[in-house]
Amino acid sequence: MGRRGEFDLIAQLFAPLSDKHQGLGLTDDAALFVPRAGHTAVLTTDTLVAGIHFLPGDPPGELARKALRVNLSDLAAMGATPRGYLLNLAIQDSATDDWLNGFAAGLAADQHEFDIALLGGDTVRTPGPGVISITAIGEVRVGRALLRSGARVGDDIYVSGTIGDAAAGLRLLTAPNELNPSHAATLIDRYRLPRPRTTLGPALVGLATAAIDVSDGLIADLNHICQTSGVSALVGADLVPLSPAIEAAIADGLLTKLDAFGGGDDYEILFCAPREARDVLNRLAARLALPLTAIGEIGPGSGVQVLDHAGATIRIDHPGHTHF
Amino acid sequence: MGRRGEFDLIAQLFAPLSDKHQGLGLTDDAALFVPRAGHTAVLTTDTLVAGIHFLPGDPPGELARKALRVNLSDLAAMGATPRGYLLNLAIQDSATDDWLNGFAAGLAADQHEFDIALLGGDTVRTPGPGVISITAIGEVRVGRALLRSGARVGDDIYVSGTIGDAAAGLRLLTAPNELNPSHAATLIDRYRLPRPRTTLGPALVGLATAAIDVSDGLIADLNHICQTSGVSALVGADLVPLSPAIEAAIADGLLTKLDAFGGGDDYEILFCAPREARDVLNRLAARLALPLTAIGEIGPGSGVQVLDHAGATIRIDHPGHTHF
Numbered sequence: 001m002g003r004r005g006e007f008d009l010i011a012q013l014f015a016p017l018s019d020k021h022q023g024l025g026l027t028d029d030a031a032l033f034v035p036r037a038g039h040t041a042v043l044t045t046d047t048l049v050a051g052i053h054f055l056p057g058d059p060p061g062e063l064a065r066k067a068l069r070v071n072l073s074d075l076a077a078m079g080a081t082p083r084g085y086l087l088n089l090a091i092q093d094s095a096t097d098d099w100l101n102g103f104a105a106g107l108a109a110d111q112h113e114f115d116i117a118l119l120g121g122d123t124v125r126t127p128g129p130g131v132i133s134i135t136a137i138g139e140v141r142v143g144r145a146l147l148r149s150g151a152r153v154g155d156d157i158y159v160s161g162t163i164g165d166a167a168a169g170l171r172l173l174t175a176p177n178e179l180n181p182s183h184a185a186t187l188i189d190r191y192r193l194p195r196p197r198t199t200l201g202p203a204l205v206g207l208a209t210a211a212i213d214v215s216d217g218l219i220a221d222l223n224h225i226c227q228t229s230g231v232s233a234l235v236g237a238d239l240v241p242l243s244p245a246i247e248a249a250i251a252d253g254l255l256t257k258l259d260a261f262g263g264g265d266d267y268e269i270l271f272c273a274p275r276e277a278r279d280v281l282n283r284l285a286a287r288l289a290l291p292l293t294a295i296g297e298i299g300p301g302s303g304v305q306v307l308d309h310a311g312a313t314i315r316i317d318h319p320g321h322t323h324f
Numbered sequence: 325m326g327r328r329g330e331f332d333l334i335a336q337l338f339a340p341l342s343d344k345h346q347g348l349g350l351t352d353d354a355a356l357f358v359p360r361a362g363h364t365a366v367l368t369t370d371t372l373v374a375g376i377h378f379l380p381g382d383p384p385g386e387l388a389r390k391a392l393r394v395n396l397s398d399l400a401a402m403g404a405t406p407r408g409y410l411l412n413l414a415i416q417d418s419a420t421d422d423w424l425n426g427f428a429a430g431l432a433a434d435q436h437e438f439d440i441a442l443l444g445g446d447t448v449r450t451p452g453p454g455v456i457s458i459t460a461i462g463e464v465r466v467g468r469a470l471l472r473s474g475a476r477v478g479d480d481i482y483v484s485g486t487i488g489d490a491a492a493g494l495r496l497l498t499a500p501n502e503l504n505p506s507h508a509a510t511l512i513d514r515y516r517l518p519r520p521r522t523t524l525g526p527a528l529v530g531l532a533t534a535a536i537d538v539s540d541g542l543i544a545d546l547n548h549i550c551q552t553s554g555v556s557a558l559v560g561a562d563l564v565p566l567s568p569a570i571e572a573a574i575a576d577g578l579l580t581k582l583d584a585f586g587g588g589d590d591y592e593i594l595f596c597a598p599r600e601a602r603d604v605l606n607r608l609a610a611r612l613a614l615p616l617t618a619i620g621e622i623g624p625g626s627g628v629q630v631l632d633h634a635g636a637t638i639r640i641d642h643p644g645h646t647h648f
Binding site for chain 1: 353355369373447466471472473
């Protein structure tokens with residue numbers, strides 16, 4: 001790369017992204033974060049390694065946005081509104097100025113889209129694969145955060161949007177196929193650029209009893225809710241919302257419906273809510289133009305059971321995807 | 325390494341370190357952080373790469389403590405009290421269970437020493453060198469954080485503790501020498517285990533006009549204050565506090581006094597304060613049993629000038645050390 005030193009990189013690429021007040025223009029020892037009155041800070045962090053979580057040839061702008069968005073998705077699942085983020089970047093020696101400029105441009109685009117600012121970070125070089133850590137900071141009303149632990153017997157189980165698109169997109173990137181190009185582009189885009197449900201999450205505060213974002217896979221993440229809440233879940237396989245693109249991919253034999261349930265990287269919100277919330281949730285879905293689909297029900301005991309249309313249990317061999 | 329997966333690592337090593345309330349036992353999507361009433365959150369983060377910022381053979385417990393302490397030092401320089409931290413760990417494939425256990429034990433020891441808890445994080449594997457990012461979270465009274473930008477003409481310049489020990493310690497690790505073993509052990513310990521001034525920092529709120537922790541080197545960090553505050557600094561070389569151990573290392577020709585000024589990794593607090601604060605600062609130093617030494621004065625203009633005992637300007641060719 002052009003031998004820009006750390007101070008130059010900060011001044012040229014990252015200072016323009018910073019919040020002058022809270023991030024102190026990246027010129028001080030630390031950043032300040034003041035939640036609005038009555039709110040608590042919410043913090044989440046995620047690490048991506050080149051060659052494992054992304055490919056060195058991935059467009060750097062999309063990579064930056066994905067690294068940011070997976071964290072915004074975690075905030076949304078807590079019911080929190082995003083406010084800013086910290087960036088830790090271990091830049092691999094082969095990274096070019098173009099790569100760095102593209103990375104910063106991706107961050108700038110998403111800062112605008114999600115109304116957040118860079119508050120601080122650290123930039124170093126590494127002789128190994130690049131490592132990107134982003135820590136997102138948001139806020140939620142004190143005592144109102146959506147936890148995984150609040151699901152109650154009898155709650156409906158909902159998921160936003162559609163499931164499995166990202167998993168199908170990843171397969172399309174790594175295996176030859178004859179899928180309709182428009183469907184293929186849709187699925188690859190869903191893999192590369194998650195849509196964190198930053199508006200839905202805060203709107204679920206006071207409605208949802210438990211929530212998680214679908215990153216490990218629908219069944220695995222539902223199991224996280226069950227374990228933390230001490231309950232079981234029953235899911236109707238035919239109720240899980242699928243996009244036309246993934247329906248086509250399943251029809252083409254690119255993957256099965258069960259692959260979609262265990263695929264990961266959906267970044268939808270999976271949540272539980274009492275039956276009384278049904279009407280309110282329907283109106284919320286209409287207002288956000290985002291489907292909120294009831295896929296099953298919480299019961300006593302433990303574990304996740306998936307039923308086919310005839311009511312028979314479907315065995316799930318690969319409930320989820322690990323990002324480790 | 326033993327093939328422990330991410331969930332096992334979190335459950336076995338990191339969940340016991342977490343704050344059950346704020347960190348939610350590391351079982352949710354994000355952590356909550358509630359500053360005390362009237363306080364704002366302060367965030368800082370630092371990344372260390374194996375082979376650059378630490379050696380693969382470094383004791384993992386000391387490495388963990390250093391990674392944590394450099395961040396606590398940044399908080400102290402803002403006048404903030406530390407409360408917790410997030411850990412992003414990209415574990416290199418060759419890391420053993422012993423290494424990971426030692427790393428977690430180091431964190432546990434320092435959590436106890438500094439009364440902080442693990443609030444969250446992310447653990448991944450990397451085929452390259454290990455990368456450790458720690459984000460520390462503290463709190464300071466709203467509007468009272470110590471910034472770099474407040475130094476005023478006529479302020480005294482102070483530094484806590486002694487300067488250059490860590491730089492000398494690093495040289496001892498990499499070059500043969502005949503230094504007295506007790507002095508050598510002192511200097512190496514100062515390099516390996518910074519003493520973040522977490523009690524001093526908050527005590528300087530309302531006294532200091534500007535502050536920074538000495539990580540890049542005394543002169544370089546003083547220059548950061550000068551640039552941000554729009555002032556100059558005059559430092560008396562003979563006023564800079566040196567330990568008996570580094571005096572011996574200088575006498576032995578291991579390094580020069582100027583090397584000490586530019587060496588970095590001191591993690592002392594460099595700060596400015598008006599003359600009226602002298603008596604209060606003397607009493608504070610006595611109460612903390614930590615020397616606070618006046619080393620010069622803030623003036624108009626820009627730049628840092630170092631004078632010898634005869635009042636002649638000393639040329640500084642290497643004002644600082646970059647961690648990039």
